[in-house]
Amino acid sequence: MHIRIQKLVGLLMGLLMGLLIASSGLAQEKFPEGPIKIIVPFAAGGGVDSAARLLARQLQTDLGVPVIVDNRPGASGTIGGKAVQTAPADGLTLLFSAATQVLTGEAMAKPPYDPLKDFSFVARTASAPLLMVISPTLPQTQLKDIMQAARTEPDKWFAGLPALGAPSHLATLMLAKEGQLNLATVVYRGTAPALTDVAGGTTQILIDSIISLQSLAKAGKVKPIIVTSAKRSALMPEIPTAAESGFPNFVAESWYGVWGPKDLPAKRQQALHKAINEATRQLVKSGAYAPLGIDPVIESVDDFRKYSQRYVSESASLLKSSGYRPE
Structure with missing residues (x-):
């Protein structure tokens, strides 16, 4: 009887150790292990593409894995957006786009997706005057x-x-x-x-x-x-803002951000968010952002989501009051 109890205890201890090792492996999951693809829904050479390539190079240096920019222009950015929306939610396919991405539902009569519900928000990276x-x-x-x-x-x-x-x-x-x-x-x-x-x-x-x-x-x-930004641009510091010209309520900007497919695992979403924020800090420190005239943005995932919701609401109101009808 005593021997049987010892064997049972041994089996249980072995099982427990196996579970502990397995859970430890999951907790210490190395991400990312494979290459990351960043889809840009605009042609190469523009402002969005230039910012995306800077980020990709910095992420590749920081993470030690290939980070590839894939341009998928067309249909007001929705061809590239659709490619990310339908990609596996593993964090290895991301969308780098501008404010246009979240306005899809307001700008198109039949948008192919809901930009606020069909993507995971990862990080807003910069604002552009x-x-x-x-x-x-x-x-x-x-x-x-x-x-x-x-x-x-x-x-x-x-x-x-x-x-x-x-x-x-x-x-x-x-x-x-x-x-x-x-x-x-x-x-x-x-x-x-x-x-x-x-x-x-x-x-x-x-x-x-x-x-x-x-x-x-x-x-x-x-x-x-x-x-139209709140402050003068370093690219053309001699040009005044609208506020300085007598129109303090005339403030408008574009901005850039990173999204993933819907249902991106929270740990991977946070890992990407942290990596992108750190890459942004390095790009500012190195002066790489200066030629593009963009201002860095570092904020939480929740702040990015709320900012986008507010931006869409304000933009929809402006479009509606102007009589604009999506095509």
Whole structure:
């Protein structure tokens, strides 16, 4: 009887040790072990792509695994978004996109997913100021004078929109609201054709990311008026903010963030969040972000989610009040 009890105790101890070893292995799971793919839903070479590649290189250095950027442009960013939404929720496929990502439901009549419910929020990484430029053929140099001229002769003022439902679109609507303008808009397929028309004088106003407009602005091909951020941009520190120009409520920006598929395991979500925040700190320390003119953002996952919800709510209200109808 005594021998049987000893054997039973031995079996139980062995089983317990096995469970402890297994649970320890799970608790100390090495993540990530394989390569990480970051999908960018826009073409290579733009501001979003440039920021994504900086982050990817830093993450690769920090984590010791390959981090690959995969550009999947098209359909207002939803082709790349859909690829991440349907990917395995293992944390190895991520989406790096701009504020446009969370506005999908407001900008499209039949969005392919719910951006607030069908993804895991991982980290918001940066905010990006927008720049307002006008045609160099116009005499105005101050925002208040442009507002006055556009109110007096609305049929002579047109604003270009590089994309519908994007931060540039929202900033243009905000401009019209703050200036009490009946501002007609012209929709373009991207920034380049809009810039061509503003430089040529057929379209008068354009608001878009400062990184997209600064070259032509510095060359005198278009006339820079204001940045829409709360503070001046280090890329063009001589350009005032809208607030400095007499319109304190005119504040708009784009921003970048990282998402994963829905139901991303909490431990992996937090591991990625921590790694991205640390990579952001290193990019700031090294000065790598400076040429892009973007400001770093380090916040919790919950803050990122709440910020996105608030951003969508405010943007939806602005779009609705303007009479915009998604296509």
